Amino acid sequence: MKALDALAPATHCELELDGCKVPASARLGDVSDAYPAMALPFRDVEDTVGTANVSGLLSWLLEKAAAKIERTEENALRLGRIAGLVSLVDAASRLAVEALDGEGQDVPARVIGVRLLGRDIVGEIRELLGQGPAADEATARALAAFDMLASVAREPRKVRQIRLGNSIGSENP
Numbered sequence: 001m002k003a004l005d006a007l008a009p010a011t012h013c014e015l016e017l018d019g020c021k022v023p024a025s026a027r028l029g030d031v032s033d034a035y036p037a038m039a040l041p042f043r044d045v046e047d048t049v050g051t052a053n054v055s056g057l058l059s060w061l062l063e064k065a066a067a068k069i070e071r072t073e074e075n076a077l078r079l080g081r082i083a084g085l086v087s088l089v090d091a092a093s094r095l096a097v098e099a100l101d102g103e104g105q106d107v108p109a110r111v112i113g114v115r116l117l118g119r120d121i122v123g124e125i126r127e128l129l130g131q132g133p134a135a136d137e138a139t140a141r142a143l144a145a146f147d148m149l150a151s152v153a154r155e156p157r158k159v160r161q162i163r164l165g166n167s168i169g170s171e172n173p
Contacts, residue, residue, distance in 0.1 A: 043156040044111070048100045050149070051093035051114040057142060058086045058121050064139045065128040078128060085121050089114050108164055115150070115157070122146055 029037050062082055069075050092110045099106040126143065129135050135143070 040156055040159060043153055044108075044160070045100065047111050047115070047153075047157070048096045051089075051096050051111060053149075054114055054118040054146075055086070055090040055093040057146060058089055058118060058125075061122065061125045061139065061142060062086055064135075065125045068135070069128050069131050075128070075131070078124065082121055082124055082128075085117060089117055089121070092117075108160065112157075112161055112164060118146075119150060 028034075062079070065082075066079055069079075092114050095104060095107070096110040096114070098104045099110075122143065129139070
């Protein structure tokens with residue numbers, strides 16, 4: 001598997017177990033249950049922990065953009081708006097991670113919201129950076145890393161979002 005430099009020092013790989021035998025007593029359900037029973041819960045944990053990375057990256061990118069753009073009232077208005085959105089991402093991330101640690105209510109929409117709001121914020125930051133001098137190498141790498149990480153595990157995220165959508169309005173009042 002191609003190295004994911006944005007995740008260094010944690011490495012990822014493809015793993016194939018050749019000739020591995022698992023006794024029936026050690027299996028966790030049927031073969032068809034493996035993806036929903038193992039991959040989706042793992043993805044939920046990994047995405048929840050990843051919200052902290054998104055929050056930190058957005059704060060860093062906002063500072064970088066602020067240092068590179070012309071100081072006008074219009075740009076100050078945009079920076080203030082983005083700063084408000086970044087603070088919402090940070091608060092949602094903290095609540096999501098606390099819930100993962102058993103200190104609060106798990107709200108699946110939080111992780112979805114952080115990822116989607118993060119994507120929108122990065123788009124706005126890119127627009128701001130387009131106004132000034134070209135982004136430095138570190139900023140360009142950070143933006144590329146955000147894009148790459150946003151593309152990882154799209155299918156489990158889609159499943160989570162569909163489940164959330166199906167749950168809305170499905171409970172009897």
